[in-house]
Every structure is written in C-alpha cells, then in structure tokens.
Amino acid sequence: MEKKWFTISVYSENSVGLLNRISGIFLKRHINIESLNVSKSEIENVSKFTIVVYTTNEWVNNIVGQIEKQIEVIKAFYHTDEETIYQESALFKIASSLLFDERNIQNIIKESNSQIVTVSRDYFVLAKTGRRNEIDDMYQQLKPYGIMQFVRSGRISVSKAEMQISALLKEFNQ
CATH class of the missing domain: 3.30.70.260 (ACT domain)
Structure with a gap:
C-alpha cells in the first residue's frame, strides 16, 4: 500500500x-x-x-x-x-552582524515573507509561518550563514470539510 x-x-x-x-x-x-x-x-x-x-x-x-x-x-x-488547511511556525536566531553585513540575509527575509521578531546587539530572531517545505527552504538558505538556534512548532490544521464534532457533542449533551 x-x-x-x-x-x-x-x-x-x-x-x-x-x-x-x-x-x-x-x-x-x-x-x-x-x-x-x-x-x-x-x-x-x-x-x-x-x-x-x-x-x-x-x-x-x-x-x-x-x-x-x-x-x-x-x-x-x-x-x-x-x-x-495547515501551517507550521518556526523561529530562527541569527547573529546580528549578519543582518547588516550580509545583503543576502535581507533578501532571504523579504522573499520568505518572514518577520523580524526582535533585534539585540548579539542576535536577531526571525519568525516564519508556512508549510513545512517553506520552512525547510528557509532553513537551507540561512544555514550557510550560521543558525544560532532553530525551533519549529507542530502542525496546526483545520479540515476543509465541516467537522461533525460540534453536532456530535450537542447530541451527546441532550
């Protein structure tokens, strides 16, 4: 199968x-x-x-x-x-110097539709929400520059079809 x-x-x-x-x-x-x-x-x-x-x-x-x-x-x-319909989220922690010294990092941020969550003297954190392959692609693009930390969430999803759980619970509670 x-x-x-x-x-x-x-x-x-x-x-x-x-x-x-x-x-x-x-x-x-x-x-x-x-x-x-x-x-x-x-x-x-x-x-x-x-x-x-x-x-x-x-x-x-x-x-x-x-x-x-x-x-x-x-x-x-x-x-x-x-x-x-599903999404995952990821956070990437990168050395701050790269944000200003590596023009390609800015391009990666822009092209991936990610967001800068915080910037400090030593690091900045990017947030990316999307499908698993989009997060994997961004990871591969950032990897050569050095990722200090990386974390990915589990999938969150909703079904396209109506879920019958609410009707089931209403019936159960009657």
Missing part, C-alpha cells in the same frame, strides 16, 4: 496520561509521529490533538480506531493533506 501524509485530529477531555496512551498506540505499530500539537479546541472544555504521520490508509484507519477506544476521547478523525 502507498504511504502518504495524514493529519489526525483527536477531540478529548483534558486528562492526565492521555497523551502517553495515544503515543503508545503509535509506538506499538512502529509509526513515527512527525508532528504533534495539543491545544484547546473550538468546544469549551475539549482539547484537540493534531498528530501528523506518514503511513498507509489502512494503518491510519486502525490507529484512529484504537485512539477512539480511549475513554476520554470524544472523537478522532483523519485527513490527507489535500483535505486540510
């Missing part, structure tokens, strides 16, 4: 230990979690896990089924990249 990127959305109660149990489901199947983000959702008192994996349709379907068996999980969904 063909492997591809999937974004798994898990809606759950905010419960201690759930993240550990969910990651164990992937561990047992030797599937690497490429990206993970946990935040509050559009529904009060409900958390949303956004998990990115590279696997087959069959495996992701099995994983979502196992995740939904967790008591605190309300509902889990999976989508392909084509079915979602």
Whole structure:
C-alpha cells in the first residue's frame, strides 16, 4: 500500500496520561509521529490533538480506531493533506552582524515573507509561518550563514470539510 501524509485530529477531555496512551498506540505499530500539537479546541472544555504521520490508509484507519477506544476521547478523525488547511511556525536566531553585513540575509527575509521578531546587539530572531517545505527552504538558505538556534512548532490544521464534532457533542449533551 502507498504511504502518504495524514493529519489526525483527536477531540478529548483534558486528562492526565492521555497523551502517553495515544503515543503508545503509535509506538506499538512502529509509526513515527512527525508532528504533534495539543491545544484547546473550538468546544469549551475539549482539547484537540493534531498528530501528523506518514503511513498507509489502512494503518491510519486502525490507529484512529484504537485512539477512539480511549475513554476520554470524544472523537478522532483523519485527513490527507489535500483535505486540510495547515501551517507550521518556526523561529530562527541569527547573529546580528549578519543582518547588516550580509545583503543576502535581507533578501532571504523579504522573499520568505518572514518577520523580524526582535533585534539585540548579539542576535536577531526571525519568525516564519508556512508549510513545512517553506520552512525547510528557509532553513537551507540561512544555514550557510550560521543558525544560532532553530525551533519549529507542530502542525496546526483545520479540515476543509465541516467537522461533525460540534453536532456530535450537542447530541451527546441532550
């Protein structure tokens, strides 16, 4: 079967230990979690896990089924990249001297639509939001100049299709 990127959305109660149990489901199947983000959702008192994996349709379907068996999980969904709108964020810390001495650094900032977050005597910090490949491209362009620190967030995403979770919760609460 063909492997591809999937974004798994898990809606759950905010419960201690759930993240550990969910990651164990992937561990047992030797599937690497490429990206993970946990935040509050559009529904009060409900958390949303956004998990990115590279696997087959069959495996992701099995994983979502196992995740939904967790008591605190309300509902889990999976989508392909084509079915979602997604972004990642990254911060790059670079030596300040390069901002003024290397004209190409200014070009990279401008062409990548990144923002300067802060400038100090010793360093400046760039913020870039976009798709993974856009952040990777910027990283490769800045690498020859020396990146002092780099951090990337997990994927955040929303589905293009309407999620039925709100209707499901309304029905559940009646």
